[in-house]
Amino acid sequence: MTFTLPPTLMICADDYGLTRGIDQAVLTLLTQGAIQATSCMTTAPRWHSESAPALNEWLQQQQIIQQTSVRAEIGLHFNLTEGFGKQARLSLSQVLKRSYLRAWDVHFLERSLKQQLDAFEDSLQRRPDFIDGHQHVHQFPQIREVLLKVLSQRYPDKKLWLRHTLPPRPTFQLGLKPWLLAALGGYTFRRQLKQQQWPTHASFLGVYNFTGDYAAHFQQWLALAQPHSLIMCHPSSQANPSDGIGAQRVVEYEFLRRLNQDSCSVAHSTQS
Structure with a gap:
């Protein structure tokens, strides 16, 4: 099966930092140019000791060999559900319930976001190129307001982009899950980004139930x-x-690393 990738498409691997296998896959795919971005989970126990140093080494190598064809956007994967250390593990349903009841402690949300941003910047000596959320928590009610407030204060120049989850156009070819995600804050968050003039991408794809033929999904x-x-x-x-999706992660990796590399040289794919 042959794939022709649009020249402005961006493929982003989530969850960098979560496991060694994910880190290895992400760095390999970035080197090959099969993906152009990754979002980092800085709350993971291995972030400071292994994941960030490996990513720093990779970034330094790209500078040394001056591979201008290799593009890497490095973002923060804001986490509220994976419990690490003192951070309590919250289910997605618990996060949704708190969000729609507006029952979050705002100070907790602000502190969590700032700590994760600090961990990113302290380890990589750079600001994130973009922000998204683990299980898309960044777009849920109350959380998104805190996110936009903190980011506006911290990065008033708005020289980073934010992920929204709206599919390209109304179609049920993608199944129910993408539209459920769009309804759970996607529409509102996209509108807020536009109103506040935050850069973002045009549309969002890659949502599926982690089963079936991945090549067919990708096509x-x-x-x-x-x-x-x-x-x-x-x-x-x-x-x-x-x-729970460990086996499918390997399926995705094997598919992505076989993509035609000449088709994967992708320009910065965000817009205001």
């Missing part, structure tokens, strides 16, 4: 992609037994 996403679309992915070089 469908490409058929629907607009200029400056974003495709989310979750690759790993090995399956973690405790990860």
Whole structure:
């Protein structure tokens, strides 16, 4: 099966830092040019000791060999659900319930976001190129207001972009899940980004139930992609037994690393 990738498409691997297999997959795919972005989970126990140093080394190598064809956007994967250390593990349903009841402690949300941003900047000596959320928590009610407030104060020049989750156009070819995600804050968050003039991408793809033929899914996403679309992915070089999507992560990785590299040289794919 042959894939022709639009020149402004961006493919982003989520969850960098979560496991060694994910880190290895992300760095390999970035080197190959098969993906153009990754979002980092700075709350993960391995972030400071392994993930950030490996990413720093990779970034330094790209500077040394001056591979201008290799583009890497490095973002923060804002986490409220994965429990690490003193951070309590919250289910997605718990997060949604708190959000729609507006029952979050605003100070807790602000502190969590600032700590994760600090961990990113302290480890990589750079600001994030973009912000998204683990399980898309960044777009939920109350959380999104805190996010935009903190980011506006911290980065008033708005020289970073934010992820929204709206599919390209009304179609049920993608199934119910993408539209459920769009309804759970996607529409409102996209409107807020536009009103506040935050850069973002045109449309969002890559949502599926982690089953089925990944190549067929990917072909469908490409058929629907607009200029400056974003495709989310979750690759790993090995399956973690405790990860519910561990086996499918390996399927995604094997597919992505076989993509035609000449088709994967992608320009910055965000817009205001």
